[in-house]
Amino acid sequence: MVPELETARLKLLPLTLEDAPVLQKLFPRWEIVRHLSSEVPWPYPPDGALTFVRDVALPGMERGSMWFWSIRLKGGPSHLIGVINLSVGPRENRGFWLGLEWLGRRLMAEACEAVMEFWFNGLGQERLRVSKAVSNLASRRISEREGAKLIAVEERSYVSGRAPAEIWELTREDWNARSRPN
Numbered sequence: 001m002v003p004e005l006e007t008a009r010l011k012l013l014p015l016t017l018e019d020a021p022v023l024q025k026l027f028p029r030w031e032i033v034r035h036l037s038s039e040v041p042w043p044y045p046p047d048g049a050l051t052f053v054r055d056v057a058l059p060g061m062e063r064g065s066m067w068f069w070s071i072r073l074k075g076g077p078s079h080l081i082g083v084i085n086l087s088v089g090p091r092e093n094r095g096f097w098l099g100l101e102w103l104g105r106r107l108m109a110e111a112c113e114a115v116m117e118f119w120f121n122g123l124g125q126e127r128l129r130v131s132k133a134v135s136n137l138a139s140r141r142i143s144e145r146e147g148a149k150l151i152a153v154e155e156r157s158y159v160s161g162r163a164p165a166e167i168w169e170l171t172r173e174d175w176n177a178r179s180r181p182n
């Protein structure tokens with residue numbers, strides 16, 4: 001139900017329990033979690049990744065309402081370098097994070113390209129809504145470059161506390177009409 005996806009530099013594979021140890025190593029960094037929802041436990045418990053994959057990601061994928069991919073760089077390392085996910089629902093349809101070592105190379109924009117294509121033209125979804133802390137400029141930039149529109153600003157709870165969040169929306173029509181990024 002979660003297809004393997006490929007881009008020029010990346011392979012996206014369905015997340016599995018075997019990914020939990022690397023996820024546990026790369027994910028719990030303040031620079032990564034501070035802009036994430038306060039549902040992320042912080043300080044991150046020693047079994048945080050295992051619990052998350054086993055109790056949230058895998059059941060969601062089995063229900064057919066969530067799609068989680070490990071992001072892997074072609075040519076190594078052999079383990080994941082980040083995670084991207086989609087979920088159905090009115091509020092929050094996509095999430096992502098990248099290990100600190102791999103930031104700043106537009107890798108997430110590339111992963112998003114494949115995942116968005118799946119969301120709109122594989123699953124046939126009409127719109128994608130995402131929220132991001134106003135101060136999360138890198139995440140905002142990804143939505144801007146995708147052609148998403150800012151539709152609302154509201155307060156949300158983040159690991160770093162209550163903060164204003166921007167709600168961005170991208171429609172299938174706009175996705176398919178946009179010129180591809182260079």
Ligand SMILES: CC(C)(COP(=O)(O)OP(=O)(O)OC[C@H]1O[C@@H](n2cnc3c(N)ncnc32)[C@H](O)[C@@H]1OP(=O)(O)O)[C@@H](O)C(=O)NCCC(=O)NCCS
Nearest residue numbers: 032035096097098103104105106107108132137138139141
């Ligand atoms: C958001 C995230 C996935 C971006 O991944 P990335 O592959 O490193 O993205 P890039 O470094 O290519 O940056 C994307 C854009 O933001 C810009 N950017 C990056 N850091 C920035 C900063 N601190 N201030 C302003 N712009 C910034 C980049 O220049 C780039 O813009 P461009 O494509 O016009 O050049 C990564 O920062 C991350 O994992 N953050 C922590 C988790 C998180 O916030 N997830 C999203 C929650 S909504």
